[in-house]
Amino acid sequence: MKSKDLQAAVKNKYENGDGQAKICPDLGGVVSKRTINLWIKLIKDTGSINLSYSTGHPRTVRTKANIIQVKWRAQQKKRVSTRRLAAEMNSSRSSAQRIL
Structure with missing residues (x-):
């Protein structure tokens, strides 16, 4: 907007x-x-320019729940690759990178 x-x-x-x-x-x-x-x-x-609905595609991967999950996983002692992180989240590697 x-x-x-x-x-x-x-x-x-x-x-x-x-x-x-x-x-x-x-x-x-x-x-x-x-x-x-x-x-x-x-x-x-x-009579106004306020949108009553959200334009664009709804978020499916970069939701608050997934962001919290990735941040929690990143704070763990053990290192994890974005490929493994994406597999745990059931999303693509690029989505995991985007969240990080």
Whole structure:
């Protein structure tokens, strides 16, 4: 999500009658046209830019429980490879590295 200042600027410009084609250059290309279109649609539907749902893919591996498990395992005396750690977590090696 972009900063609240940019959202407020887009909302003010839209309420003053500016369209997406005018808002995008006014902001200097900081926000993409697609994002501005999404925000304008949210303003039309709900009157605000607050999202009622999370956009994007849900987290499956990098959850708080897995992070706690990896950190606990890393604090143990015995060294463990990321490959073995990933096998214990039932996830990929890159996910284990990302958590570390």
